[in-house]
Amino acid sequence: MAAPRQAAAVMLGAVLRGTRPGPGWAAALGGGLPGSPLVQAARAYARPVRRSRELPSQLDDIPPTMLRKEYASLPIIDKVDDVVKKILSLEMAGQREKVKIKMEQLAEKVRRAPNDNGSSEVQVAYLTAKIRSYQEHLQKHPKDARNRRMMLMAIDQRKKILKYLRRTRYDVFENTCKQLDIEYTFPPPYCRKVTKLWLVKKAFCLQALGKHCIRYNTHVTAVTEHARSHASNVACDHK
DSSP: OHHHHHHHHHHHHHHHHTSOOOTTHHHHHTTTOTTOHHHHHHHHOOOOOOOOOOOOOTTTTSOTTOBOHHHHTOGGGGGSOHHHHHHHBGGGOOHHHHHHHHHHHHHHHHOSSTTOOSSHHHHHHHHHHHHHHHHHHHHHOTTOHHHHHHHHHHHHHHHHHHHHHHHHOHHHHHHHHHHTTOOOOOOOOOOOOOOHHHHHHHHHHHHHHHHHHHHHHHHHHHHHHHHHHHHHHHHHHHO
């Protein structure tokens, strides 16, 4: 009975001090026996391993053997060794270079001409690749406030460009949304809550505007009459 009491005293003292118990608490808890069932149960305990689920990425369709953009057009690239090709491929590239490749792939779907890099459709394609990259990053790191802010800024910029395309060239807007798999949602209509203060302000503004309009009309009428009388006097003097 002395061992459990001693172990309880050790644990209670550690809790009151706000520290962990010393190395001898397990021996006191098991009565000093290395084969105690309590010690074995404590040793056998293991925290379960958290397995992170694999999320789909927009970069999955890019083959890892594809060469980087700056090396793919070199004429000597066919004569180099396989090890060198592997080093120059996307398998050894970073996330930023892969996103650039994805941006170019999306831009090819909506590009007007081979050298088109600044049209509204191409800008939407570039922003779409960046937004999806931010979304994938935030699924793994939801507390990253900086990238969340950058994603929201990119979404707002893309929304402005799509709104402009929809107003000016609806066929291009429709084709861009279809090729890039974008679901365009209309902004909610502005709805202001009617309050007593707002009604009083509106009535006061209408009253002030009415008085201003009356004064303005009176002034315009007076100026018009003066101009007519002056014109008639000048005509009489010439006669």
